[in-house]
Amino acid sequence: MEIQTNRLDRGFYRYQAEFEEAALRVLRSGWYIMGKELSDFEERFAKYVGAKYCVGLGNGLDALWMAFRILGIGKGDEVIVQGNTYIASVMGITINGATPVFVEPDEYFNIDASKIEEKITEKTKAVLVVHLYGQASQMDKITDICKKHNLKLVEDCAQSHGSAFKGRVTGTFGDIGCFSFYPSKNIGAFGDGGAIVTDDEEIAKEMRILRNYGSEKRYYNKVVGTNSRLDEIQAALLKVRLEHAKEMNKEKQDVAAEYDKGINNPLIKLPGIREGADHIYHQYVIRCKRRDELIAYLKDKGISTIIHYPIPPHLSQAYGYLGFKKGDLPITEACADEVLSIPMYNGITEEEVGYVVDVLNEFK
Secondary structure, X not given: OOEOOOOOHHHHHHOHHHHHHHHHHHHHHOOOOOOHHHHHHHHHHHHHHOOOEEEEEOOHHHHHHHHHHHOOXXXXXXXXXXXXXXXXXXHHHHOOOOEEEEEOEOOOOOEOHHHOHHHOOOOEEEEEEEOHHHEOOOHHHHHHHHHHOOOEEEEEOOOOOOOEEOOEEOOOXXXXXXXXXXXXXXXXXXXXXXXXXXXXXXXXXXXXXXXXXXXXXXXXEOOOOOEOOOOHHHHHHHHHHHHOHHHHHHHHHHHHHHXXXXXXXXXXXXXXXXXXXXXXXXXXXXXXXXXXXXHHHHHHOOEOOXXXXXXXXXXXXXXXXXXXXXXXXXXXXXXXXXEEEEOOOOOOOHHHHHXXXXXXXXXX
């Protein structure tokens, strides 16, 4: 049996007729950028997460750097972020000239809220929370810290569409919530796509101007903007995903429950869930101290895996100028050495899940 880490085709075929109808509707409309499909998706997605406003963008990285640009955070400012995130989170900070200040993760792979305050200086202007792998972070403590120190709060929700903490959906706790609709996400487009959500009308207005060359009115440019627009076809296709988001998230949660129940190898540590937090399992991430052996063993058995992520941002070549060395963030680095994402996608069969469980349990 051959099992991929992710399969996008099964998610397409399940709703094929709806996707094809949406695409053809846009193609036949003759309007492909900044039209009613986008505005309709923005309204629906804002309602889905519980925010007042949504602004569709070109991708998740744009959502991040544009969020910090709108908030006025740049050169000389510091932004606190967890060390074990995907590098795009950090790029959202540094593209604007600000400096990332790394905090170690907790046992749930999210930022350790108890370690944030010790990193705050007079240069600290914001906290970037990443809801990694699909589990909501400890948002009650984090929002209290940001209020106490008058810090902006940005949420990276690229992997947490619909996940909640104590009933409140991620993306709605801070000043701006940033989303990616990359095809592998729980709500994924058929190409690049992204968005921000906010309850601040002025932020939403400025984001709409910034995404469209800095123009509020065609050919009248208010600021030096960029070109980052969620196009009509992607917006229409995302509306189909959004319509089925709850059932797709539930399906992944059911698969995770089977993994939780079935995998009992003492060499493998399963992911936990914080009390009060939801997990939508964008990835199902295990830990193993003999990870490289495990990867080779699973590959030999026909099971593909991915490491999310093998090189933490502070040790990447891209951020060598920050001056970090191996050992500076030991918990982050241990995660990079041990984490492994096993097959998790909509459409995975019971037989495939059972095979993964059996093979993992036989690893010695």
